[in-house]
Amino acid sequence: EVQLVESGGGLVKPGGSLRLSCAASGFTFSSYSMNWVRQAPGKGLEWVSSISSSSSYIYYADSVKGRFTISRDNAKNSLYLQMNSLRAEDTAVYYCARDKGDNDYWGQGTLVTVSS
Amino acid sequence: VIWMTQSPSLLSASTGDRVTISCRMSQGISSYLAWYQQKPGKAPELLIYAASTLQSGVPSRFSGSGSGTDFTLTISCLQSEDFATYYCQQYYSFPRTFGQGTKVEIK
Numbered sequence: 001e002v003q004l005v006e007s008g009g010g011l012v013k014p015g016g017s018l019r020l021s022c023a024a025s026g027f028t029f030s031s032y033s034m035n036w037v038r039q040a041p042g043k044g045l046e047w048v049s050s051i052s053s054s055s056s057y058i059y060y061a062d063s064v065k066g067r068f069t070i071s072r073d074n075a076k077n078s079l080y081l082q083m084n085s086l087r088a089e090d091t092a093v094y095y096c097a098r099d100k101g102d103n104d105y106w107g108q109g110t111l112v113t114v115s116s
Numbered sequence: 117v118i119w120m121t122q123s124p125s126l127l128s129a130s131t132g133d134r135v136t137i138s139c140r141m142s143q144g145i146s147s148y149l150a151w152y153q154q155k156p157g158k159a160p161e162l163l164i165y166a167a168s169t170l171q172s173g174v175p176s177r178f179s180g181s182g183s184g185t186d187f188t189l190t191i192s193c194l195q196s197e198d199f200a201t202y203y204c205q206q207y208y209s210f211p212r213t214f215g216q217g218t219k220v221e222i223k
Contacts, residue, residue: 035212045152045160045203047212059210095159101207102150104171106159 002026002105004096009110016086016114022079022096022107030054030074033099036081038092039109046092049081050099064090086114118142118206122215128223133194137202137218141185145208151180151189152203154217160203164189194220 008020022034036048049070050059058070069082079096091114097103119142129135139149147167152160162171164180167187177192191198199222204215 044217045154045205045214047205047214050210050212061211100165101148102162102165102205103152103160104162104165106161108159 002098004098004105004107006094006096006107006110009094009112011113011115012086013116014087014114017082017084018086018112020081020083020094020096020110020112022081024077024079024096024098027098027105029072029077033057034072034079035097035099035103036070036079037095037097037103037106038090038112039095040089040092043092048094051079083112086112088114090114117211118145118209118213120204120206120213120215122204122218124218125216127218127220129194129220130223131194131196133223135191135194135220137189137204139182139187139189139204139215141187141206144184145206147183148206148208149180149182149187150205150207151178152205153198153200154203155200163202191220 003025005023012018033052035050051070067085071080093109093111095109096107098105121140123138149167151164154160163174168180179190181188201217201219203217
């Protein structure tokens with residue numbers, strides 16, 4: 001059974017940093033690209049970042065470029081999102097999702113709140 | 117950037133109704149389109165990919181059509197568990213983009 005479990009969310013002050021993790025199981029993690037998608041409270045879905053299976057290709061939304069860094073460790077079946085210089089508008093539930101173009105499996109999400 | 121216009125944003129319907137949701141692209145994306153269902157407090161779930169292919173386990177009352185710039189999600193006979201928010205998403209190019217969402221509510 002495919003499982004994606006995010007962790008690392010919490011309350012952080014503006015300008016602060018946070019590192020999200022996504023633990024994957026039930027599939028060959030190293031064979032798939034992975035995504036981070038976020039959803040601000042009461043709002044729609046926003047794609048944040050994608051990383052290819054071997055980390056050769058990485059993409060970011062303009063809204064996070066230069067502040068967020070996506071990475072993965074295939075030996076640990078884990079996906080990460082390092083978030084720096086956080087802003088109030090980064091407040092959202094962050095989901096990791098398996099990428100096959102579409103996102104066929106999603107984690108339950110982790111809430112990031114940026115507030116003083 | 118490929119812009120997406122999803123309509124309507126709110127749809128009031130009754131159990132048993134046939135409903136359609138539209139997604140229009142600012143440029144052609146062939147069939148690189150997915151549809152998701154999201155219920156409150158839950159992660160989105162994939163319903164349809166490649167514009168018209170039903171994800172495994174999704175009821176056959178859901179169907180997708182279209183290619184190029186115009187796409188449609190149809191629910192043929194609305195069930196109580198279908199009241200939710202629906203999103204389209206293009207995966208033709210980066211940045212990936214989602215539609216604004218359509219909330220299907222009980223009439």
